[in-house]
Amino acid sequence: xxxxSFKRKQVLIVDDEPxxxxxxxxxxxxxxxxHAMESxxxxxxxxxxxxxxxxxxxxxxxPHFDGTSFLKSIKISGYYREIPVIILSAAEDLxxxxxxxxxxVEAYFPKPFNPESLKEEIVKxxxxxxxxxxxx
Numbered sequence: 001x002x003x004x005s006f007k008r009k010q011v012l013i014v015d016d017e018p019x020x021x022x023x024x025x026x027x028x029x030x031x032x033x034x035h036a037m038e039s040x041x042x043x044x045x046x047x048x049x050x051x052x053x054x055x056x057x058x059x060x061x062x063p064h065f066d067g068t069s070f071l072k073s074i075k076i077s078g079y080y081r082e083i084p085v086i087i088l089s090a091a092e093d094l095x096x097x098x099x100x101x102x103x104x105v106e107a108y109f110p111k112p113f114n115p116e117s118l119k120e121e122i123v124k125x126x127x128x129x130x131x132x133x134x135x136x
Contacts, residue, residue, distance in 0.1 A: 008033045009126055012053035014043040014070060016062040027115045040070030053083060055125060060089040075103035084125045
């Protein structure tokens with residue numbers, strides 16, 4: 001059981017490839033609480049249920065409500081805009097796509113990706129987040 005002073009960081013993974021969801025769950029679940037969604041639509045519903053992840057790992061190309069639309073929806077929100085996002089995508093010319101996104105993302109990784117590099121980037125991004133104030 002987790003103590004009140006220690007709560008694992010929540011990672012929201014949004015990707016339509018089941019193999020990527022399984023891989024990321026496998027490599028990240030020892031350190032983080034994982035919430036895997038196979039579409040931007042399902043991820044958006046999860047957020048609307050009152051959930052608030054510490055970081056989002058997002059694929060850009062998914063059917064229906066794609067990663068770009070999901071990114072826009074959280075970045076224009078007053079409530080979710082500060083959630084850091086890491087793009088993980090097989091999109092061609094990913095560097096150019098990310099450079100032209102209207103919203104900032106913390107990092108991007110082309111698929112296939114190095115799991116250790118992704119884990120290191122997640123640690124770095126989460127370490128840079130403002131620390132919650134503690135009251136004594």
